[in-house]
Amino acid sequence: MSTIFDGLSLGAIYALIALGYTMVYGIAKMLNFAHGDIIMVGAYAIFTTLAAGGHIGLALVVAVVVCVVFGIVIEKVAYKPLRGSSPLAVLITAIGVSYLLQSVAQIIFGAKAQTVSMVSFGSMKIGSAEISIASVITLVVGAVIMAGLTLFVRNTRTGRAMQAVSEDKGAAQLMGINVNRIIMITFAIGSALAACASIFYLMQIPSTEPTLGSMPGIKAFTAAVIGGIGSIPGAMIGGVLLGVVEKICLSIPVLAPYTTAVEFAILILILLVRPIGLLGKKRREKV
């Protein structure tokens, strides 16, 4: 019971990160491999704020602002000039940005892991199960954020413009949509979600290092691919699925050492059966 619960809340973290991958892919048609490192940027923003004596609420705000600024600047400086060039060039640039962020973090904060003085939330008992309050907060807030995002994309003018750009950039421009602005907004939203993910992540493991974002980044990317890259509900389902599988594997002693292997095996299996992912859409070719 508590395993499932922890799995759901870890899944919510993966889902929040996966949304950043999937939205940017859907709209800018690029894999932003530096996205995982935005979580690291958020974690250091939280670390610094808390170390300076700031409240955890303030830390969250600082993390969101810093991550959004990073997301927008990275898009403007590194990706925008490459728009329309080969996908390989963009992919390599993204990997370069990822190393750049990690290296700069290492220069500023050092390579060693540092403990983040997070507030401890303790746990509560429901029946016989002991449930961590951090997990509850993660799950509830994560769900609210994702519901909000879904409503935003479906029902607002900007959300509809995002859908339009994701489907056909040229036609979107003919509607009078500023495609560059929509791409920028997408990066900003993705980064804000990553900032939220970083605070939830620190609530589970209160320690940060320059390579903090790598593993959750890869897991979340896997989640996005499992769900069908480009699909928002797909990223949520993929993230939750991966989180639950991870926690279940970790709770079974025989399987525990192979947890990561199991997760990627699931990815391979799903891609074998359904190459476009669970909720991915096959684009019809235009005549």
Place this chain on the structure above:
Amino acid sequence: MALLEVKNLEVCYGVIRALKGISFEVNQGEIVSLIGANGAGKTTTMQSIMGLIPIKSGTVTYDGQVINKIPGHKLVPMGMSQVPEGRRVFQEMTVYENLVLGAYAQKDKKKIKDDIDEICTRFPRLGERKKQVAGTLSGGEQQMLAMGRAMMSHPKLLMLDEPSMGLSPLLVDQVFEIIKDYHKSGVTILLVEQNAKKALSISDRAYVLETGAITMEGNAADLLNDESVKKAYLGE
């Protein structure tokens, strides 16, 4: 007065010169056609006017203002609207959502709603299928949707790129009736067509485009009777 004036427009795809410096104009209140075979540069012309592909040299003037350097999305609120080749409706969105996107520059929700009602009277089929996903519409219905969507921005200049493509003769007639009718409401029309006969029959003037250059121009009626046009484009 010319509402749209294109001067020495040159567009290149890599080393290939798709448009070799073409000039033409569309006067206020006219229907002007650009006819020509596949690959003549008609769609390239349309896309470069709306900023979808970069111009190498030349100028495009709209309503007395040079628009080459204006980002394409800003041209829509200025009164330019285009129905692109292949319709390009948003397949995964409903008819209603497509129409709402057509009014992207319009922020008044009440006005958008009224305009959608008006479009649905003009195109009853769209009204019946408001909630249907656009990708499930037939080709003809998608063409109607693309036209309705372009009309949502209340253009002064409506540009249509191959509206008859892939439609049955009956539907082609319908589409041209709609264009004629819409023109009567005071909108200037620039039409690109392979179906030269149909296009010339509703146009005031026309230009013949051949491998990136304009080879003929004149009154539509004259071109309809021109021997070389007849031979090359009307199949007579």
